Amino acid sequence: MSEFHDPSNVLNPEHADHQIITPVTYGMVFLTLLIFTGITVGAAYVDLGIFNPVVALAIASFKAVVVILFFMHVKYQSNLIKLTVAAGFFTFLVLITMTMSDYISRAWGLW
Amino acid sequence: MDNAIVATRPHTHETAVAAEHEHVVLPQHRHHFETKEQQREAATFGMWLFLLTEIMFFGGLFFAYLLYRNWYHDAFVVSSNQLSIPLGAANTAILITSGFFMALGVWAAEVQKKSLLVLFLVLTTVFGVAFLGIKAVEYHEKWEKHHIPGSHFDVSEFINPPVNPKTGKLTEKPLAPDMAQKTQVFFFLYFAMTGMHAFHMILGIGLLFWLTWRANRGEFSAGYVAPIENFGLYWHFVDIVWLFLFPLLYLINRHPGY
Numbered sequence: 001m002s003e004f005h006d007p008s009n010v011l012n013p014e015h016a017d018h019q020i021i022t023p024v025t026y027g028m029v030f031l032t033l034l035i036f037t038g039i040t041v042g043a044a045y046v047d048l049g050i051f052n053p054v055v056a057l058a059i060a061s062f063k064a065v066v067v068i069l070f071f072m073h074v075k076y077q078s079n080l081i082k083l084t085v086a087a088g089f090f091t092f093l094v095l096i097t098m099t100m101s102d103y104i105s106r107a108w109g110l111w
Numbered sequence: 112m113d114n115a116i117v118a119t120r121p122h123t124h125e126t127a128v129a130a131e132h133e134h135v136v137l138p139q140h141r142h143h144f145e146t147k148e149q150q151r152e153a154a155t156f157g158m159w160l161f162l163l164t165e166i167m168f169f170g171g172l173f174f175a176y177l178l179y180r181n182w183y184h185d186a187f188v189v190s191s192n193q194l195s196i197p198l199g200a201a202n203t204a205i206l207i208t209s210g211f212f213m214a215l216g217v218w219a220a221e222v223q224k225k226s227l228l229v230l231f232l233v234l235t236t237v238f239g240v241a242f243l244g245i246k247a248v249e250y251h252e253k254w255e256k257h258h259i260p261g262s263h264f265d266v267s268e269f270i271n272p273p274v275n276p277k278t279g280k281l282t283e284k285p286l287a288p289d290m291a292q293k294t295q296v297f298f299f300l301y302f303a304m305t306g307m308h309a310f311h312m313i314l315g316i317g318l319l320f321w322l323t324w325r326a327n328r329g330e331f332s333a334g335y336v337a338p339i340e341n342f343g344l345y346w347h348f349v350d351i352v353w354l355f356l357f358p359l360l361y362l363i364n365r366h367p368g369y
Binding site: 007011012013018021022023026027029030033034037040041044045052053055056059060063064065068070073077078080081084085087088089095096097099100103105109 | 178354
């Protein structure tokens with residue numbers, strides 16, 4: 001065993017202490033999610049033209065980030081977990097972008 | 112070649128007199144992990160890797176929606192208006208509530224309160240089942256209106272929209288027959304996406320029964336939180352999928368003019 005052997009990973013500056021998130025935090029997250037659900041439903045009945053999808057998806061993304069950070073504890077995890085989650089979503093965006101650019105450019109110049 | 116084995120696994124007092132060296136193995140600290148912390152982080156890491164494959168899986172469906180919505184926009188607008196916003200919004204609230212109780216369940220396991228944990232798991236299940244109940248009502252309405260893609264699909268309502276008795280105007284913009292057929296693409300994606308989401312919930316509810324039974328035996332109220340925590344990650348992930356399905360299917364094609 002070297003002197004740097006650190007199975008709990010506590011000497012590592014990347015270490016994140018295990019935290020128990022309190023019901024108060026969960027309650028605030030719950031209220032936030034309900035309020036933004038109300039906002040997104042209300043916004044759907046207002047004609048914003050092309051911004052209706054933009055607003056709806058922005059609110060959905062915000063809610064998803066809140067769920068990931070608090071309900072799924074990512075805010076309190078080590079950098080390894082944070083990077084894993086971020087890498088997954090980033091890869092997903094890359095795949096969407098590449099597939100979409102293929103479909104957009106297939107009939108390039110034919111319209 | 113016996114020596115090779117002896118060299119790597121020397122015969123020790125521990126292996127010779129195993130009975131004297133009974134280890135107390137806690138489920139939160141199994142023998143192949145050096146510390147509890149290491150085991151917990153490994154489990155969280157593994158669960159997230161699984162969820163990333165789920166993102167890719169649902170991502171394919173979301174991409175199909177994105178593409179076909181651009182191709183057959185008029186058909187998507189009209190068929191999206193067939194969905195009930197009040198039912199969809201109620202289901203969103205129900206699912207968020209279910210996720211809230213799941214989060215509280217993780218807290219109850221962390222602070223080792225057994226009866227609270229069981230209560231929260233039961234509440235999570237109840238709201239999950241309520242969500243599926245409303246989904247079933249919605250599916251049944253589509254069945255009655257022949258809006259399930261296939262040989263019995265009925266496009267007449269999209270070609271000849273009914274007149275609103277109050278305003279005297281058509282309730283929808285009429286579609287040309289070929290575009291009206293494309294409403295089937297919307298409903299196919301609607302059933303594929305919400306169906307796959309509902310399938311994940313049914314699996315989750317099955318797991319919840321199993322976890323509630325184990326929680327009731329006290330398995331998760333003595334420091335072993337990982338099954339509750341990792342199931343929570345799964346349940347919240349399923350919530351997130353719905354948080355995107357709801358605006359995409361129900362909301363963004365609303366057109367208040369009609």
